[in-house]
Amino acid sequence: MxxxxxxxxxxxxxxxxxxxxxxxxxxxxxxxxxxxxxxxxxxxxxxxxxxxxxxxxxxxxxxxxxxxxxxxxNYRYFCLFMFFLAMGCLYYTVLGSRLFFQALVPARKRTIKLKFEDIQCVTLSWLVSICIFCAICLLGGFHLYLVLTNQTTIEFHTNMAGRQIARKRGEIHRNPYDLGMSRNFQQVFGPNTFFGFRWLLPYVARRPTCNGLEYPMVSDFRA
Structure with missing residues (x-):
C-alpha cells in the first residue's frame, strides 16, 4: 500500500x-x-x-x-512498513545470532556444522539485518516524533526555522496543528486507541477522517 x-x-x-x-x-x-x-x-x-x-x-x-x-x-502504511521491517530484522538478528557467532569461530570449535556457502549466507544476512534494524530505528524514531507532534518532515524543518526566529524576537513558536499526542496519533492512524492495537492492522482499523483539504488546528479546540 x-x-x-x-x-x-x-x-x-x-x-x-x-x-x-x-x-x-x-x-x-x-x-x-x-x-x-x-x-x-x-x-x-x-x-x-x-x-x-x-x-x-x-x-x-x-x-x-x-x-x-x-x-x-499512505503515510500510515509507510510508518507500518518501517515498523514491521524493523521487527522482521530484529527477529532474524535474535534467532540468527547463534549461527552468526558459530560462523566466526574456527571450524574445529564449531558445535554446528556449516558449509562455506552457509557461512557466507548467515554472516551476510545477519549483518544486513542488524544494519537495517539500526537504520530503521533511527528513521522510525524520527517519524514517531513527527506523528506525536503532528508534523511532516518538511514542516519539521520549517518549524525549526520558525522557532529560531521566534526565539530571537522573544516569542514562542508553536505548531498550529499540534493537538496533543493522542489526537496527533489519530490524525495519522485514524480514530483508534493506541492500546487497542487495531492501528497495526490497517484493514481492520478505522481510516483517518481527514480529507487532506482542511486540518483541525489548536485554535479549534480552545474554549
Whole structure:
C-alpha cells in the first residue's frame, strides 16, 4: 500500500475544490491557492513534488525506497512498513545470532556444522539485518516524533526555522496543528486507541477522517 497507493493528489483548481467544501466555510473562507507548477489546488500542508511532478497533500517526502511520495493517504502504511521491517530484522538478528557467532569461530570449535556457502549466507544476512534494524530505528524514531507532534518532515524543518526566529524576537513558536499526542496519533492512524492495537492492522482499523483539504488546528479546540 505504501508503494502502490496514491499519496494524495489534490483536486483540479478550482471546480472540484470548491465543490468539495459544500459551502461549509461560507463567504469568509480564504481564497483557494493554486500551484504555479502543476496548476492543481494547493491546500494547506500540500507541497509540489519535483519527482512526481504534482502536488501531494500533507507531503512528507519522496521516498526512493518505495518509489513513491509519502503523503496523507499512505503515510500510515509507510510508518507500518518501517515498523514491521524493523521487527522482521530484529527477529532474524535474535534467532540468527547463534549461527552468526558459530560462523566466526574456527571450524574445529564449531558445535554446528556449516558449509562455506552457509557461512557466507548467515554472516551476510545477519549483518544486513542488524544494519537495517539500526537504520530503521533511527528513521522510525524520527517519524514517531513527527506523528506525536503532528508534523511532516518538511514542516519539521520549517518549524525549526520558525522557532529560531521566534526565539530571537522573544516569542514562542508553536505548531498550529499540534493537538496533543493522542489526537496527533489519530490524525495519522485514524480514530483508534493506541492500546487497542487495531492501528497495526490497517484493514481492520478505522481510516483517518481527514480529507487532506482542511486540518483541525489548536485554535479549534480552545474554549
Amino acid at each position: 505504501a508503494v502502490c497507493l496514491n499519496p494524495g493528489v489534490p483536486p483540479e483548481f478550482p471546480g472540484e475544490a470548491l465543490e468539495s467544501k459544500d459551502g461549509e466555510l461560507g463567504d469568509y473562507a480564504p481564497a483557494p491557492k493554486q500551484c504555479h507548477k502543476c496548476l492543481k489546488l494547493k491546500p494547506p500542508r500540500a507541497h509540489h513534488c519535483s519527482v512526481c511532478k504534482t502536488c501531494v497533500m500533507k507531503m512528507d517526502h519522496h521516498c526512493p525506497w518505495i518509489n513513491n511520495c509519502v503523503g496523507i493517504n
